[in-house]
Each structure stands twice: as structure tokens, then as C-alpha cells.
Amino acid sequence: MDIQALAQEIPVEGEYSLEGIDFITNGEQYLTFVLDSEHYAVDILCVEEIRSWENPTRIPNAPTHVKGVINMRGVIVPIIDLRIKFGIGDAVYSETTVVIVLTYESSEQSRTIGFVVDAVSDVLNAEENEIKAAPAFGGIIPHHFVNGLVNVGEGVVTLLNVEALQQIEPHEVG
Amino acid sequence: MSVDLSQFIPTFLEESFEGLEIMESGLLNLEAGDSEMINAIFRAAHSIKGGAGTFGFGHVTEFTHLVETLLDEMRDGRREINSQEKEVLLASVDCIRLMIEAIQNESEYDDTSIIMVSAQLSELLANGNEPADGNSVISDVNGSSESDDPISSNKTKWNILFIPEHHLVQTGNDPLLLFSALEDFGELTATAVLDNLPSIIEMDVEELYMHWQLTLISDNATEEDIREVFEWVEDECELTISKEELEQPKHEKSGSAEANEQSDDTVPSPEQLLPNDNVQLAQTNSAAGVTNADSQASNVTTISPNTDDNNSPKAPKTPTKSKAKTDQGSIRVGVDKVDSLINLVGELVITQSMLSELGNDFDLSKVEKLTAGLEQLLQNTKELQESVMRIRMLPISFAFNRFPRLIHDLSMKTGKDIELIINGENTELDKTVMEQIGDPLVHLVRNAVDHGIEPVEKRLASGKSEKGTIWLNAYHQGGSIVIEIRDDGGGINRDAVFNKAVEKGLVEPNVTLTDSQVFELIFEPGFSTAKELSDISGRGVGMDVVKRNIQSLGGRIQIESTPGEGSTFKVHLPLTLAILDGQLVRVGEEVFVVPLITIVESLQAKPELINKVSGDMVLYRLREDNVPVIPIFQLFNLPAESQAVDNSLLVVVEADGQKVGLMVDDLLAQQQVVIKSLKDNYQDVAGVSGATILGDGSVAMILDVPGIIQMALEIAQHKQRQRSNVYQLEGALN
Numbered sequence: 001m002d003i004q005a006l007a008q009e010i011p012v013e014g015e016y017s018l019e020g021i022d023f024i025t026n027g028e029q030y031l032t033f034v035l036d037s038e039h040y041a042v043d044i045l046c047v048e049e050i051r052s053w054e055n056p057t058r059i060p061n062a063p064t065h066v067k068g069v070i071n072m073r074g075v076i077v078p079i080i081d082l083r084i085k086f087g088i089g090d091a092v093y094s095e096t097t098v099v100i101v102l103t104y105e106s107s108e109q110s111r112t113i114g115f116v117v118d119a120v121s122d123v124l125n126a127e128e129n130e131i132k133a134a135p136a137f138g139g140i141i142p143h144h145f146v147n148g149l150v151n152v153g154e155g156v157v158t159l160l161n162v163e164a165l166q167q168i169e170p171h172e173v174g
Numbered sequence: 175m176s177v178d179l180s181q182f183i184p185t186f187l188e189e190s191f192e193g194l195e196i197m198e199s200g201l202l203n204l205e206a207g208d209s210e211m212i213n214a215i216f217r218a219a220h221s222i223k224g225g226a227g228t229f230g231f232g233h234v235t236e237f238t239h240l241v242e243t244l245l246d247e248m249r250d251g252r253r254e255i256n257s258q259e260k261e262v263l264l265a266s267v268d269c270i271r272l273m274i275e276a277i278q279n280e281s282e283y284d285d286t287s288i289i290m291v292s293a294q295l296s297e298l299l300a301n302g303n304e305p306a307d308g309n310s311v312i313s314d315v316n317g318s319s320e321s322d323d324p325i326s327s328n329k330t331k332w333n334i335l336f337i338p339e340h341h342l343v344q345t346g347n348d349p350l351l352l353f354s355a356l357e358d359f360g361e362l363t364a365t366a367v368l369d370n371l372p373s374i375i376e377m378d379v380e381e382l383y384m385h386w387q388l389t390l391i392s393d394n395a396t397e398e399d400i401r402e403v404f405e406w407v408e409d410e411c412e413l414t415i416s417k418e419e420l421e422q423p424k425h426e427k428s429g430s431a432e433a434n435e436q437s438d439d440t441v442p443s444p445e446q447l448l449p450n451d452n453v454q455l456a457q458t459n460s461a462a463g464v465t466n467a468d469s470q471a472s473n474v475t476t477i478s479p480n481t482d483d484n485n486s487p488k489a490p491k492t493p494t495k496s497k498a499k500t501d502q503g504s505i506r507v508g509v510d511k512v513d514s515l516i517n518l519v520g521e522l523v524i525t526q527s528m529l530s531e532l533g534n535d536f537d538l539s540k541v542e543k544l545t546a547g548l549e550q551l552l553q554n555t556k557e558l559q560e561s562v563m564r565i566r567m568l569p570i571s572f573a574f575n576r577f578p579r580l581i582h583d584l585s586m587k588t589g590k591d592i593e594l595i596i597n598g599e600n601t602e603l604d605k606t607v608m609e610q611i612g613d614p615l616v617h618l619v620r621n622a623v624d625h626g627i628e629p630v631e632k633r634l635a636s637g638k639s640e641k642g643t644i645w646l647n648a649y650h651q652g653g654s655i656v657i658e659i660r661d662d663g664g665g666i667n668r669d670a671v672f673n674k675a676v677e678k679g680l681v682e683p684n685v686t687l688t689d690s691q692v693f694e695l696i697f698e699p700g701f702s703t704a705k706e707l708s709d710i711s712g713r714g715v716g717m718d719v720v721k722r723n724i725q726s727l728g729g730r731i732q733i734e735s736t737p738g739e740g741s742t743f744k745v746h747l748p749l750t751l752a753i754l755d756g757q758l759v760r761v762g763e764e765v766f767v768v769p770l771i772t773i774v775e776s777l778q779a780k781p782e783l784i785n786k787v788s789g790d791m792v793l794y795r796l797r798e799d800n801v802p803v804i805p806i807f808q809l810f811n812l813p814a815e816s817q818a819v820d821n822s823l824l825v826v827v828e829a830d831g832q833k834v835g836l837m838v839d840d841l842l843a844q845q846q847v848v849i850k851s852l853k854d855n856y857q858d859v860a861g862v863s864g865a866t867i868l869g870d871g872s873v874a875m876i877l878d879v880p881g882i883i884q885m886a887l888e889i890a891q892h893k894q895r896q897r898s899n900v901y902q903l904e905g906a907l908n
Binding site: 056057058059060061062066068069070071074075076077078109111112113168 | 764765809810811812850851852854855856857859860861862865867871872873874875
């Protein structure tokens with residue numbers, strides 16, 4: 001078979017719609033999920049896995065948003081309920097409640113934490129110039145958690161900063 | 175093609191440290207005439223020198239060469255072994271270690287001690303290296319410490335003593351060529367010494383019976399240059415090079431004359447040949463065996479007694495750094511351990527294939543086979559786990575090895591004659607535990623020497639033998655290892671400790687304490703009974719650190735002491751940090767693991783033995799003791815089945831000599847659990863030392879008993895503060 005002819009058949013970017021072929025993309029990819037009725041997204045490269053909700057082992061005297069720890073193939077992974085942490089919606093646990101396990105590697109350490117969300121929705125491609133700065137007023141979520149906003153169709157998705165999410169504030173004893 | 179040697183440097187370093195250990199323990203046990211031991215020490219020094227040369231660590235090579243030459247003379251029986259030489263050699267081991275540690279940490283080191291020791295070595299070499307006739311004595315080498323200084327523009331006179339082996343000429347080397355090469359450096363005078371010429375009948379034409387005394391006056395030659403000339407014949411001759419300042423030739427001559435006189439009529443023993451000032455130097459040496467920096471530090475400590483506790487005898491400059499490095503070090507594992515692992519994995523594979531065969535077409539008739547297979551799998555897994563754990567286990571002699579040297583140095587320093595008896599050095603212990611227990615043990619042994627063993631006069635007065643004894647024992651007890659440090663000294667003076675504690679405000683003067691409670695006071699921060707501070711121990715920091723370190727390893731320390739007979743410090747440690755024997759308990763829906771080592775007993779609380787005292791404090795009468803009850807559900811804010819203490823289950827645990835009863839809902843199984851850190855992905859949690867994964871895949875928290883006691887204490891204090899706030903508030907309102 002003629003290599004030249006084959007090369008001709010390979011579509012050039014922009015010539016065809018490549019939607020649905022998830023490894024050919026422009027810009028970064030984000031995993032979007034739902035908290036109550038709002039849409040959020042995190043960098044997909046940080047996503048370790050998506051699990052269904054299971055009852056974790058409680059950590060003594062932990063703040064309410066830290067639900068406990070689970071065993072993920074021999075690794076102890078803490079579970080944080082984003083809905084409680086951000087104060088969005090009700091923290092109900094049903095069969096569709098999912099846990100997104102994120103790993104963020106910084107130069108000092110790598111942390112793996114699971115986050116409880118209402119549902120996972122989609123993979124979003126967003127180029128740098130599509131990300132808009134979030135307005136400084138209004139939201140409950142502290143500003144440092146938000147990387148920006150992306151318009152998707154009619155809606156808006158909030159990009160979350162995984163590094164900030166992974167920070168664990170020390171809790172009070174007693 | 176060039177080979178990248180740097181990848182082998184870690185191996186070189188590791189082997190060098192091993193070599194140094196061999197040298198050190200060899201030197202400590204060395205007795206005259208023990209040629210085997212000298213050979214072992216020599217070989218260790220030789221391979222360090224060789225390795226250092228290969229990797230281009232010139233300073234190590236140079237220094238080790240001196241050591242090697244001295245050892246070589248001992249090996250050949252040309253030099254007697256006396257304590258003074260042993261001291262210098264021990265000090266050189268320290269120096270080499272210092273240099274190698276500096277290479278390992280890529281850091282600078284303090285070379286004053288190295289210059290000093292190398293001067294002493296050259297001096298010993300120059301003095302002892304004396305043929306029977308003594309015609310060619312090279313005397314003092316005061317300047318030799320500068321001999322490795324390449325930039326000396328002044329004219330220097332080099333005395334070179336060249337004693338070739340008899341067969342030198344047979345290997346194609348001609349002394350004349352060597353001498354003419356030397357002449358390139360400056361003015362050379364060669365004197366042949368013919369004293370050893372045999373009679374003409376005995377003479378072999380192919381042998382060389384002469385040796386030479388050479389004097390080279392040069393303005394730019396360094397010792398290295400000269401040595402290079404002799405490089406090819408280095409192994410076939412004895413070569414001594416010393417430097418002489420031209421300004422003071424008179425002094426030199428008188429020195430050599432003195433030595434000559436003595437050696438003329440006596441068999442030359444190096445001791446006798448030493449001029450007086452050398453002997454003095456050697457004495458300062460022996461003290462300096464513990465390193466110079468240490469004596470400097472002692473000056474500092476008298477001024478500010480509370481600084482720098484980690485004044486360890488070795489490498490005082492970089493103790494923390496080097497520790498950080500060793501933490502990620504490698505383990506050498508015996509081939510037998512690896513073989514047994516491979517065997518076990520083989521068996522595991524067989525079991526696995528058997529089980530998957532069974533699963534291919536499974537029906538109920540094969541249930542029996544399945545259970546048998548599963549049982550085999552269980553057996554395999556257990557054995558595999560044990561084998562893997564064994565890889566991390568090392569005999570405790572790795573930690574004990576440094577003590578003979580420590581005792582040796584300390585007894586020099588304190589003037590106490592001390593014998594060290596080590597038992598159970600083959601007891602195995604986890605590598606991590608071993609690394610972290612080293613420093614606390616050193617501290618305890620130093621304490622035993624300094625505070626435990628009395629001065630000689632006092633010992634004699636109380637009818638004991640002059641020689642103090644310190645025992646180091648290690649043995650297994652249950653799932654833990656016990657390390658005992660025992661001395662036959664004066665014991666702990668109970669009243670002195672108590673009075674001191676009162677004086678320091680650690681206890682009230684009118685309380686009555688049991689002996690063990692008094693001894694516990696030693697571990698209080700800021701406690702020290704030594705009347706005068708010494709640089710060995712007694713700075714009042716330390717014992718509390720020792721205790722903290724042992725506790726952080728999950729262990730505990732116990733003191734037994736009889737006045738006049740001595741004291742025993744018992745350190746209990748878990749065998750490993752990775753696995754723990756635990757008692758599973760249930761509180762509400764949660765399962766917790768209580769480390770078995772902390773449990774005293776478990777019991778059902780009888781209502782009549784429960785007392786509420788001093789405002790809502792619940793005590794349980796356990797025989798003579800009143801044990802405070804800590805309800806876990808309350809401490810951890812958990813829902814529990816029963817909240818009443820009556821008839822509840824109490825797990826009585828002990829930490830820091832304090833017993834408490836943990837109130838739980840149920841006692842479950844006892845099992846070994848693998849400790850997982852919570853800190854990796856989360857953070858440290860008060861009252862919990864880690865987590866583990868149970869058989870059903872769920873996570874259980876491992877209770878940190880000392881932490882729980884601490885928490886309960888804080889909560890009580892918090893309550894008291896709140897209460898006093900209420901008082902104040904009420905007072906203000908009224």
C-alpha cells in the first residue's frame with residue numbers, strides 16, 4: 001500500500017470534526033462534575049479514578065467535610081465532601097453519589113484525596129484564551145480555589161485549582 | 175570510551191564505612207602478636223586507600239597511605255604495637271571517617287584534626303622506622319604536617335630513607351635511576367648504609383643489601399613529587415620522607431643524637447625512642463581520640479550548658495546531615511534470605527496456578543480441594559510476609575558495634591577503668607528502629623559511664639573491684655525487643671533525685687512518690703543531678719530527648735536501681751515499625767486497633783469498683799491502683815452503643831507509667847496489622863498513630879495511647895480553665 005496515499009487519508013486538523021475522539025484535542029482537558037445545580041471542572045490529568053460512594057472510616061475529631069478514609073488498593077485515601085466544604089447543596093449520599101480521586105504532585109509531596117460530588121458529567125476541552133477570570137465578588141467559594149470560568153454553550157463551568165483543593169487545614173483537637 | 179565512575183561512589187562509600195568499622199573494632203581488640211587481626215585491619219585500610227585513589231579523593235589516599243604504612247610495619251613485625259599507636263590509629267580512623275562523610279555529604283570538613291593526626295602518624299613512622307644499627311635515624315618531623323602543602327617556595331631539606339627489599343634489582347628497578355630522577359628537583363646527597371652487608375661468602379649477587387639515606391635540598395619539590403619517583407618500587411621498599419626546615423638544623427641534630435644514643439644500646443622499642451615532647455603530644459592525642467572538636471565543645475558547654483546535646487563523638491560537624499543521608503540507605507541482604515524469598519514466590523505461583531485450574535470448571539465436588547488450596551495460599555502468604563520482614567531485620571550488633579570504642583574513649587577521658595560486656599548482639603531488629611535507637615543508646619551508655627560508674631577511689635572504698643562493668647543486653651520478649659543497659663555503679667540516689675526535682679519545681683516537696691515514680695523524674699525536661707557539668711553528659715538535656723525518641727518508636731523505657739549495686743535501664747522496642755500486634759476493639763460502628771504492647775489487661779467494669787471523684791473524674795479501682803477511665807466515644811466524638819461506665823468493657827493500657835482504662839463497646843480479634851501512615855495523604859491526627867487495612871478491606875485507625883492520654887489531659891485542663899472562667903464571671907457579676 002502506498003504510504004503517500006495513506007497520509008492523504010489522514011484528516012488534517014479542522015478539516016473534519018474530531019469531537020468524540022478524546023485524545024485529539026486543542027488545549028487542556030477538564031473533567032466536569034456537578035455540585036447541586038452548578039458545574040465545576042478539574043484538570044483531567046490529576047484525576048486518579050472515579051469511584052462510587054462507600055462509607056469511609058471516620059477520622060476522630062475531623063471537621064465535618066472530612067468524611068473519613070477509605071482503602072484504595074492498599075493506599076489510605078481521605079474523603080472530603082466538596083458540597084460541605086463549599087457549602088453548596090445538601091450532602092446526601094445515594095447510589096449516584098460519586099467520589100473523584102485526585103492526585104496532585106508538587107515538588108515536596110504527592111497527595112491523593114477523594115472528593116465527593118453529586119455527579120460526574122463530561123470531559124471539557126478548553127483553550128487558554130477561553131478561560132476567563134472569575135469576578136471577585138459573589139461566590140461562597142474562596143477565591144483561591146477558583147482558576148477561572150469557561151463558557152460551555154449556555155452554561156458556565158468553574159475551573160477549580162487542584163493544588164488549593166489538596167491543601168488540608170489543620171483541625172482543632174477536642 | 176570512558177566509564178562513569180561516579181555511579182560507583184556510593185558503593186565505595188558504603189564499603190569504606192564497613193572497612194572503617196572493621197578497622198575500629200579490630201584496633202580495639204588488637205593485642206600484640208595477633209597477626210590475623212592486623213592483617214584484617216591492614217586490608218581494610220588498603221581497600222579504602224585503593225578506592226579513594228580510583229575515585230580521585232587524593233586527600234583520603236594520602237592520609238590512608240600513612241595509616242597503611244604504619245600498619246604494614248606492624249604487620250611485618252617491624253614495629254611493636256603499643257597503646258599509644260593504637261590511639262593514633264583510632265584517631266586516624268575517625269579522620270578517615272570524617273573525610274568520607276564529607277565526601278558523602280558533599281560538604282566541607284574541619285581539617286585541623288586531620289592535620290594533627292597525620293603529623294602524629296608521620297612522626298610515629300619516622301621514629302619507629304629504625305633499623306637495628308641506628309645509623310640513619312631520621313628524627314623529628316615537626317614540620318611534616320605541612321608536608322602536604324604544595325606551595326612552599328622556601329628551600330626545604332628532605333630527608334629520605336630508602337630501604338629497598340633485597341630482591342629489588344631482580345624486578346628491573348635500578349636505585350641509581352631513581353636517584354637521578356630525584357636530582358631533577360634539586361641538590362641530592364646520597365649516603366649508602368652498608369651495615370647490613372653479609373659476609374662475602376653469604377652474599378648473593380642478585381640481591382641488594384644496602385639502603386640509602388638521601389638528603390634532597392629543593393625549593394619546589396613536594397612530598398608527593400618525591401613519592402611519585404618511588405612509585406614503581408613503593409611495594410618493594412620502605413620509604414620514609416620527612417621535611418626539615420633549613421633554619422633550625424641544630425635542634426634537629428640534637429634530637430637525632432638523643433635518639434641515637436638510646437637506640438645504640440637497647441633494642442629499639444618505639445616507646446623508648448620517643449623524645450619527651452612526643453610523649454606529651456601522644457597524651458593529648460589519646461584525649462583527642464574523641465576528636466578535637468569535642469574538647470572545643472566542652473569549653474562551650476561550660477558556658478552555655480543547655481546547648482547542643484548532639485555532641486556525638488564522631489563527626490561532630492555534620493551529625494544531622496549524615497543522618498538524613500543514611501535514612502535512605504541501602505540494605506545488604508544475605509543470599510540465603512533472597513533464596514528463601516524466591517522459593518516462597520515459586521510456591522505461591524504453584525498455588526495460584528492450582529487455584530485457577532480449579533476455577534476453570536468448578537463444581538461443588540471440588541469444594542474440598544478449594545479449601546485446601548486456599549489454606550495453602552494463606553500459608554504461602556504468611557511465610558512470604560515473614561520472609562520479606564526478615565529482610566529488614568538486622569542483628570543489633572550493628573547498633574552495638576560503636577560501643578566498645580565509645581567505652582574505650584570515655585574511660586580514657588574519665589579515668590575510670592570500665593569493661594563492656596555485650597550479650598545477645600545477634601538479636602534481630604528492624605533497620606529503621608535500629609537507625610533511630612542508636613543515639614538514645616549512646617546517651618544511656620554515656621550516662622552509665624558518667625553518672626553510674628563511680629570514680630576508682632569510691633569503688634574501692636565501697637568494696638568493689640576497681641574495674642567498673644557495663645552490660646549491654648538485647649533479647650526478645652513477646653513481640654518486642656528489650657535492650658538493657660546495666661552498670662555496677664552507685665545506683666540512682668533516690669533522695670538526690672527527689673530533692674533536685676523539688677528544687678527545680680517539678681514536684682511538690684510534700685508528696686510521697688514510689689521509687690519508680692522518682693526515677694521517672696529523671697526524664698523530665700531540664701533535669702540533671704550531676705553536681706558539676708561534664709562534657710560527657712549532664713547537661714540536663716538528653717534524658718527527656720531519649721525518652722521522646724524511644725516513645726516515637728513506639729517503645730518505652732524502664733529504670734531499675736539499687737543503691738550501691740547499680741542501675742538498669744530497660745528499653746522496650748517493637749521489633750518492627752511496619753507491622754504491629756494489635757487488639758481490635760469496636761466503638762459504635764468504628765473498629766480501632768490498640769497496640770498489644772501497651773495493653774495491661776482487659777476487663778469488664780464492675781459497678782462497685784467505679785468511683786466518681788473530684789468533680790466528674792471517673793476512676794476504676796484496679797487492685798491497688800485507681801485507673802482513670804477514658805471513654806473513646808467521648809474523646810473522638812463518636813456515637814456509641816453504651817455510654818454508661820457500669821459493666822462496660824475497659825481496656826487498661828499503660829504509657830509513660832500512667833495507666834488508663836479505655837472504654838470500648840466490644841473486644842474483637844487480636845491480629846497483626848500493617849501500619850499505614852495517615853500523613854501521606856492527609857495529616858497527623860491526634861490520638862491516632864496511623865491506620866491499617868483489615869481483612870475485609872476496610873480501614874481501621876490505630877490508637878496512639880500516649881497521645882490519647884495527652885488529649886484527655888488537655889481536655890481536663892480545658893474544662894478546669896472554663897470552670898475558673900465561670901468563677902470569675904460569677905465573681906464579676908456579684
